[in-house]
Amino acid sequence: MQREVTTVWSRCLQVIRENVPEQSFKTWFEPIVPLRLSGTVLTIQVPSQFFYEWLEENFVHILRKALDFGIGRDGQLEYSIIVDNGNEKNRPLTVNVPTTRSPQTAKPDNVNPDILKSPFQLKDLDSLSLDSYLNPSYTFDNYVEGDCNRLARNAGYAVATRPGVTAFNPLMIYGGVGLGKTHLVQAIGNTIKNTSQDKFVLYVTSEKFTNQFLNAIKTDTLRDFNQFYMQVDVLVIDDVQFLQKKEKTQEIFFHIFNHLHQSGKQIIMTSDRPPRDLAGLEDRLLSRFKWGLTADLQTPDLETRIAIIQKKLMAEGVYIDNNVIEYLAHSINTNVRELEGVIVSLMAQASLNRREIDLELAKQTLRNIVIDSDKEVTIDAVQEIVADHFGITVADLKSKSRKRELVYPRQIAMYLAKEKTELALKSIGYHFGGRDHSTVIHAIQTVNDLMTEKPEARETVEKLKAYFK
Numbered sequence: 081m082q083r084e085v086t087t088v089w090s091r092c093l094q095v096i097r098e099n100v101p102e103q104s105f106k107t108w109f110e111p112i113v114p115l116r117l118s119g120t121v122l123t124i125q126v127p128s129q130f131f132y133e134w135l136e137e138n139f140v141h142i143l144r145k146a147l148d149f150g151i152g153r154d155g156q157l158e159y160s161i162i163v164d165n166g167n168e169k170n171r172p173l174t175v176n177v178p179t180t181r182s183p184q185t186a187k188p189d190n191v192n193p194d195i196l197k198s199p200f201q202l203k204d205l206d207s208l209s210l211d212s213y214l215n216p217s218y219t220f221d222n223y224v225e226g227d228c229n230r231l232a233r234n235a236g237y238a239v240a241t242r243p244g245v246t247a248f249n250p251l252m253i254y255g256g257v258g259l260g261k262t263h264l265v266q267a268i269g270n271t272i273k274n275t276s277q278d279k280f281v282l283y284v285t286s287e288k289f290t291n292q293f294l295n296a297i298k299t300d301t302l303r304d305f306n307q308f309y310m311q312v313d314v315l316v317i318d319d320v321q322f323l324q325k326k327e328k329t330q331e332i333f334f335h336i337f338n339h340l341h342q343s344g345k346q347i348i349m350t351s352d353r354p355p356r357d358l359a360g361l362e363d364r365l366l367s368r369f370k371w372g373l374t375a376d377l378q379t380p381d382l383e384t385r386i387a388i389i390q391k392k393l394m395a396e397g398v399y400i401d402n403n404v405i406e407y408l409a410h411s412i413n414t415n416v417r418e419l420e421g422v423i424v425s426l427m428a429q430a431s432l433n434r435r436e437i438d439l440e441l442a443k444q445t446l447r448n449i450v451i452d453s454d455k456e457v458t459i460d461a462v463q464e465i466v467a468d469h470f471g472i473t474v475a476d477l478k479s480k481s482r483k484r485e486l487v488y489p490r491q492i493a494m495y496l497a498k499e500k501t502e503l504a505l506k507s508i509g510y511h512f513g514g515r516d517h518s519t520v521i522h523a524i525q526t527v528n529d530l531m532t533e534k535p536e537a538r539e540t541v542e543k544l545k546a547y548f549k
């Protein structure tokens with residue numbers, strides 16, 4: 081029996097591993113212990129209530145897929161949750177929770193019934209996977225506004241309240257990886273869908289659009305494909321850079337675009353670069369994009385990062401001290417997805433280790449993530465290496481002391497932080513005992529001067545730099 085449950089679970093894990101990023105697999109699936117299999121009910125043990133909720137919230141369709149493969153369509157999952165038993169921490173209690181979800185299939189819920197009649201469309205909609213359809217959790221309410229996204233967000237909101245009517249048609253949102261393009265355009269789609277039930281809102285990635293088109297050619301259903309898209313009221317098409325160099329797909333998109341635009345239908349697009357850099361996209365298509373509004377998303381500034389962290393924590397019902405929030409906001413300035421990833425890992429770590437989220441845990445988590453991704457240098461690493469080199473402590477570097485033997489290493493550490501991390505001067509100052517950004521500028525200038533004047537200073541800096549190659 082035990083063998084059977086282990087075999088079934090490893091079959092499930094096979095499917096899960098193929099469907100989730102490695103980091104998520106490690107965090108959320110490796111800690112699971114398969115307990116038993118009674119008929120078609122598989123019981124798995126998870127380390128906490130939070131863990132269980134997270135699985136149900138984020139991975140339910142993957143779990144479903146895994147059960148289908150591991151047990152069959154009637155496979156069911158039951159969670160055994162380890163709960164903290166007050167004084168008896170060493171003797172965990174378990175609570176069994178059957179999962180209430182039934183097998184999921186992607187069900188389009190805002191498609192007008194006529195559209196469903198065509199065989200192509202039914203087949204096509206069936207093949208829409210959950211992740212390429214509108215996701216109701218992307219809303220304007222949980223989209224934090226800041227200087228980095230104000231124009232795009234406000235234009236998006238105008239389009240969401242008056243689709244096809246504003247001058248923002250098409251609306252093109254562009255920006256780098258993980259800056260919130262999909263969230264914003266999905267929020268527009270969701271708002272329209274919720275306020276105008278009769279409108280057919282379609283979210284599709286350009287990749288999916290291309291595949292559907294190629295499939296339509298193969299199965300000789302191009303007419304159906306065309307008709308299907310012509311009936312859309314609001315077309316949200318993600319990642320149009322994917323259409324580069326795909327001439328035939330561009331051609332059909334051009335016709336659909338023209339038809340929708342002329343009929344007063346709203347078109348919303350995203351791209352990872354500005355239209356002028358979309359090499360390999362036909363000029364006539366590019367010139368269409370210019371009819372409406374193009375707005376960019378920038379990397380969020382410090383205040384926006386703080387607001388995003390606060391919002392995410394609030395949504396999870398988790399409380400974290402302000403000093404931890406500040407630390408995170410000052411330490412991660414690449415993109416919002418990374419910021420979110422750190423928060424999730426932090427919550428998972430706290431849940432697994434049954435401890436509060438404090439500064440220590442935040443630092444530890446950040447260190448692990450950075451080591452895992454093996455590409456970024458953290459300011460903690462810079463400080464540790466410099467302190468070690470000069471035989472002082474990291475606390476010395478952060479202290480207010482103006483002793484000569486501390487000022488020099490501190491200036492070098494600030495210089496290296498600027499060189500080797502992506503942090504802004506303000507954030508570097510924060511990590512050195514809350515110093516002002518002008519102090520950091522002064523330190524950088526001093527080190528630059530010293531390196532020109534004194535060969536031994538240059539040597540020291542070069543030697544320290546070599547640690548981060």
Ligand SMILES: Nc1ncnc2c1ncn2[C@@H]1O[C@H](COP(=O)(O)OP(=O)(O)OP(=O)(O)O)[C@@H](O)[C@H]1O
Pocket residue numbers: 222223224225229255256257258259260261262263264352388416417420
């Ligand atoms: N302003 C914001 N407020 C709240 N959450 C945000 C904001 N911007 C981005 N996010 C969150 O960050 C994550 C990444 O955003 P999203 O997937 O929309 O980025 P993207 O620009 O489409 O990335 P990619 O280029 O990789 O497709 C999402 O979980 C999203 O909810």
